[in-house]
Amino acid sequence: MNKPVNPIELQFEDDGPLYAARKKVYPQSVSGTFRRIKWGLMAFCLGVYYLLPFVRWNRGLGAPDQAVLVDLPNSRFYFFFIELWPQEVYYFTGLLILAAIALFLMNSVGGRIWCGYLCPQTVWTDLFYAVERFVEGDRRERMRKDVAGGSFTPRRVAELALKHSIWLLIAWWTGGAWVLYFNDAPTLVKQLATFQAPMLAYIWIAILTATTYVLAGFMREQVCVYMCPWPRIQAALTDEWALNVTYKYDRGEKRTSLKKANELRALGEQVGDCIDCYQCVAVCPTGIDIRDGAQLDCIQCGLCIDACDTVMTKIGRETRLIGYDNDINIHRRQAGKPPIYRIVRPRTITYVCMIVGVGAIMLYALLTRTLLDVNVLHDRNPVAVKLSDGSIRNAYTVRLLNKRGFDRVIAIDIDGPHNATIHVVGVDSVTPDRPAIILGRDQTTELRVLVTAPAENNSEKSVPIRFRVTDIGLGEVASTTDNFVTP
Amino acid sequence: MTEHNDIDHVSGKATTGHQWDGIKELNTPLPRWWVITFYITIVWAIGYWIVYPAWPMLRSHTTGILHYSSRAEVAVELANLEKIRGDKMVALGAAPLAEIEKDPALLALARARGKTVFGDNCAPCHGSGAAGAKGYPNLNDDDWLWGGTLDQILQTIQYGARSGHAKTHESAMLAFGKEGVLKRDQIVTVANYVRSLSGLPTSPGYDASAGAKIFADNCTACHGDAGKGNQELGAPNLTDKIWLYGSDEATLVETITNGRAGVMPAWVGRLDPSTIKALAVYVHSLGGGK
Numbered sequence A: 001m002n003k004p005v006n007p008i009e010l011q012f013e014d015d016g017p018l019y020a021a022r023k024k025v026y027p028q029s030v031s032g033t034f035r036r037i038k039w040g041l042m043a044f045c046l047g048v049y050y051l052l053p054f055v056r057w058n059r060g061l062g063a064p065d066q067a068v069l070v071d072l073p074n075s076r077f078y079f080f081f082i083e084l085w086p087q088e089v090y091y092f093t094g095l096l097i098l099a100a101i102a103l104f105l106m107n108s109v110g111g112r113i114w115c116g117y118l119c120p121q122t123v124w125t126d127l128f129y130a131v132e133r134f135v136e137g138d139r140r141e142r143m144r145k146d147v148a149g150g151s152f153t154p155r156r157v158a159e160l161a162l163k164h165s166i167w168l169l170i171a172w173w174t175g176g177a178w179v180l181y182f183n184d185a186p187t188l189v190k191q192l193a194t195f196q197a198p199m200l201a202y203i204w205i206a207i208l209t210a211t212t213y214v215l216a217g218f219m220r221e222q223v224c225v226y227m228c229p230w231p232r233i234q235a236a237l238t239d240e241w242a243l244n245v246t247y248k249y250d251r252g253e254k255r256t257s258l259k260k261a262n263e264l265r266a267l268g269e270q271v272g273d274c275i276d277c278y279q280c281v282a283v284c285p286t287g288i289d290i291r292d293g294a295q296l297d298c299i300q301c302g303l304c305i306d307a308c309d310t311v312m313t314k315i316g317r318e319t320r321l322i323g324y325d326n327d328i329n330i331h332r333r334q335a336g337k338p339p340i341y342r343i344v345r346p347r348t349i350t351y352v353c354m355i356v357g358v359g360a361i362m363l364y365a366l367l368t369r370t371l372l373d374v375n376v377l378h379d380r381n382p383v384a385v386k387l388s389d390g391s392i393r394n395a396y397t398v399r400l401l402n403k404r405g406f407d408r409v410i411a412i413d414i415d416g417p418h419n420a421t422i423h424v425v426g427v428d429s430v431t432p433d434r435p436a437i438i439l440g441r442d443q444t445t446e447l448r449v450l451v452t453a454p455a456e457n458n459s460e461k462s463v464p465i466r467f468r469v470t471d472i473g474l475g476e477v478a479s480t481t482d483n484f485v486t487p
Numbered sequence B: 001m002t003e004h005n006d007i008d009h010v011s012g013k014a015t016t017g018h019q020w021d022g023i024k025e026l027n028t029p030l031p032r033w034w035v036i037t038f039y040i041t042i043v044w045a046i047g048y049w050i051v052y053p054a055w056p057m058l059r060s061h062t063t064g065i066l067h068y069s070s071r072a073e074v075a076v077e078l079a080n081l082e083k084i085r086g087d088k089m090v091a092l093g094a095a096p097l098a099e100i101e102k103d104p105a106l107l108a109l110a111r112a113r114g115k116t117v118f119g120d121n122c123a124p125c126h127g128s129g130a131a132g133a134k135g136y137p138n139l140n141d142d143d144w145l146w147g148g149t150l151d152q153i154l155q156t157i158q159y160g161a162r163s164g165h166a167k168t169h170e171s172a173m174l175a176f177g178k179e180g181v182l183k184r185d186q187i188v189t190v191a192n193y194v195r196s197l198s199g200l201p202t203s204p205g206y207d208a209s210a211g212a213k214i215f216a217d218n219c220t221a222c223h224g225d226a227g228k229g230n231q232e233l234g235a236p237n238l239t240d241k242i243w244l245y246g247s248d249e250a251t252l253v254e255t256i257t258n259g260r261a262g263v264m265p266a267w268v269g270r271l272d273p274s275t276i277k278a279l280a281v282y283v284h285s286l287g288g289g290k
């Protein structure tokens, strides 16, 4: 790739010790399309995160009425109309697969837009920067104040105190919102306020307050550049058609100051549109120069686009000198051809199909999943027992699951060996050969089930046997198969 | 770091001066906080060695100033578990035997506890699944020498059979041959008779009426007129399909000649009452319980 380099500058930058001190970044405020998108997404993401625990969902008497709840003590996960049991954690596998493919899709469409717009690190850092700007002023002011770091005037101290207080408040509320997902939110808020919440809640709040404060307040872009593995993975996932934040050097070079450019243009010379004003660098939250080409540190936030667009508008030139673009188009333009944009192409179609496919499978599984379940485990030792009258008996451990929010009467039937009878230990059958038990709401129960069949009617060594459990009230049926074995 | 000022002319960056096969290493310094974090982890590790057990010595290991031991932690956990269990076992001990199976929670507890205790104490004879072996009754079937009700099972576990305990089940199968009560051919005849009782084929030349006569004279006292056995005496039912020692002629001849007197130890005093109770419920729930 054609990469305009200023050797003198870079040499200076790298001529330091083996370990580099952090160069503090002072992103300047900016306004424009992408900034607006970022504000919108930030409001949406934070709104969802902070408010979701307070959304109620009526699940009937005795069941939690929180729309989204991770109920660890009872091993349940509630998400609006969905209630997941521990054995259904594979839905989370499905969600992770969906998330991964969605990330692939984003990458093939717009590069690392996850990093720039949706990543929690980006969202919270952005919020913390907004606070910093609000309290301390914009880039130049902050730089000036930092240079004059030694002079702690009362005003400066008050400013710093205010900034850190707001930061800590946000961080604390971030940790607080986190624990609300694991307990009934209104109750927990009350408990927290009166210092009666479980110790674990306070510990988690402390941990998340600390991490939010440190990561969004101090580590900032360092997390993206040095700590996060995603940039490496995501950078490897983009392809030549992906729209990455790109400096169109074909248009921008040779860069020179506005005045000089105008002079040169007047003389009919060829100059670029970039006036070397460094606005794109000033606004960049990772402190890089996008004009150096695609780089790992770029989180694709598009703020440099907004900055440069403002400049271009001011000097009366076409906007989008920096824009979501790719090298293919730069080369096409250089060759005098019109740029082409291909969002719909085999790769993106594949990803969309995969998302639709996995989503459909999950939805199907969700809609067809039973709220009554039966699992059977055959006794292995002994596999079969001969009774005094010569008949054969097999014993099974039967586990019943009632995922509904009310008690139910469940009858157990078997289809298996001829003339087989069934007995459940501890249950007196009301109707002969059809034991029925009461299964508590949202509960599982383990039964010892004995199935006896006369040997003379069943000459085969092993006969399939089906256990059918029926909710007598609703008629809901679940079944599973095993074998009936003759010694 | 060695002093040098080699600049890579492609990227314009300084190199570290290292070079492999003509490939130079650019100097991309780590951020300082990163390095500091690394040093902190080293300090942390050293602190860890001091506080926790860490280094193996020749015969033991350094114990650390906290004297922490995961084994001690397990011991504490186990003690806690015993305490929790204790409460539940008290509840089990207090419940009437007949009520335990009706209460799903108590039944589950009794079965769980019974299963473990069975595995530790009873499995050597009766097998881990209580399927028994030759001479050791299968506890899953419905044939009981001393009775299969909850109370009878409890009684047997507590005091055993021929265990020497004052309240044990007593009586034994006489050694008719050894004692000279029956002669060899009489024993063969009565063995065939016993086989016929449960529908098994008899040897050619066997005299049915002679067998019945010998049986009536010698065996009915314990096994009953029809050979249906007597649980008071631990005398097995000879008409059913279950045989403790085997049903072939040779085994029966052996049984009648030398007698049988299997021993079941008494568990009272060795296991606490609620554990024995749990055991009784477990055995009863295996399927044979009456």
Ligand code: SF4
Pocket (backbone or CB within 6 Å): A247, A252, A273, A274, A275, A276, A277, A278, A279, A280, A281, A291, A307, A308, A311, A321, A322
């Ligand atoms: S903001 Fe635009 S004009 Fe200014 S330096 Fe950056 S690319 Fe050039």
Ligand code: SF4
Pocket (backbone or CB within 6 Å): A245, A280, A283, A284, A285, A286, A287, A288, A289, A290, A297, A298, A299, A300, A301, A302, A303, A304, A305
């Ligand atoms: S270079 Fe532009 S898009 Fe990349 S991080 Fe900086 S401001 Fe955002």
